Amino acid sequence: MKTPLILGVLGSGKGSNFHAIMDRIQAGRLNARVSLVISDVPDAGILKLAHDFRVPALCVRPGKFRTKLEPEIEAEVVRRLQEAGVELVVLAGFMRLVKAPLLQAFPRRIINVHPSLLPKYPGLEAWKQALAAGETLTGCTVHHVDAGMDTGEIIAQRQVRVLPGDTPASLHARIQAAEHALLPDVIARLAEERHTAGTAGTA
Numbered sequence: 090m091k092t093p094l095i096l097g098v099l100g101s102g103k104g105s106n107f108h109a110i111m112d113r114i115q116a117g118r119l120n121a122r123v124s125l126v127i128s129d130v131p132d133a134g135i136l137k138l139a140h141d142f143r144v145p146a147l148c149v150r151p152g153k154f155r156t157k158l159e160p161e162i163e164a165e166v167v168r169r170l171q172e173a174g175v176e177l178v179v180l181a182g183f184m185r186l187v188k189a190p191l192l193q194a195f196p197r198r199i200i201n202v203h204p205s206l207l208p209k210y211p212g213l214e215a216w217k218q219a220l221a222a223g224e225t226l227t228g229c230t231v232h233h234v235d236a237g238m239d240t241g242e243i244i245a246q247r248q249v250r251v252l253p254g255d256t257p258a259s260l261h262a263r264i265q266a267a268e269h270a271l272l273p274d275v276i277a278r279l280a281e282e283r284h285t286a287g288t289a290g291t292a
């Protein structure tokens with residue numbers, strides 16, 4: 090049995106992508122383990138889900154900025170992820186920009202899921218942006234994280250059709266369903282590549 094890839098999941102919202110990762114792991118179709126969930130929102134659904142799945146979780150202080158963590162709080166996040174043995178950081182609805190402490194501690198080992206076909210529609214509520222622009226095709230993206238907002242090398246995308254009569258809510262729901270397949274797929278691929286690259290032992 091190959092050793093599982095150790096994940097740290099950061100999220101600010103309801104946690105449906107975290108749920109999808111846990112479902113895939115529990116189904117035996119993703120060789121990974123989530124060792125820590127971190128949120129910046131005390132009542133975020135992802136924290137309740139972590140509790141339900143018995144995954145260690147913590148909430149960090151939101152601090153004085155809206156779009157990023159204060160450097161010392163981000164340094165604490167790094168320390169906690171490292172203490173938890175995290176190999177891959179997954180941003181699953183984490184609504185803050187990641188800065189130097191995390192980027193330097195986990196080079197090319199932070200991925201993000203975003204609800205558009207990047208580079209189109211970075212930022213907030215991307216599905217509303219796509220709808221307002223009259224797109225007939227949108228989707229979701231998993232990408233490596235750099236210092237920009239929803240920039241960074243694209244790993245994989247999944248297309249979602251915009252249907253006549255779509256509302257923001259109906260479109261977002263279909264994009265999220267696509268995310269729930271895409272994100273675990275990408276993590277599974279990264280876990281597999283780690284073994285074929287010979288960077289991890291077998292147990």
Ligand code: GAR
Nearest residue numbers: 102103104105106181182202203204
């Ligand atoms: C997801 O749709 C994700 O793509 C988005 O937040 C949602 C979180 O949902 N992230 C961004 O917009 C990042 N720019 P979840 O909490 O149910 O997983």
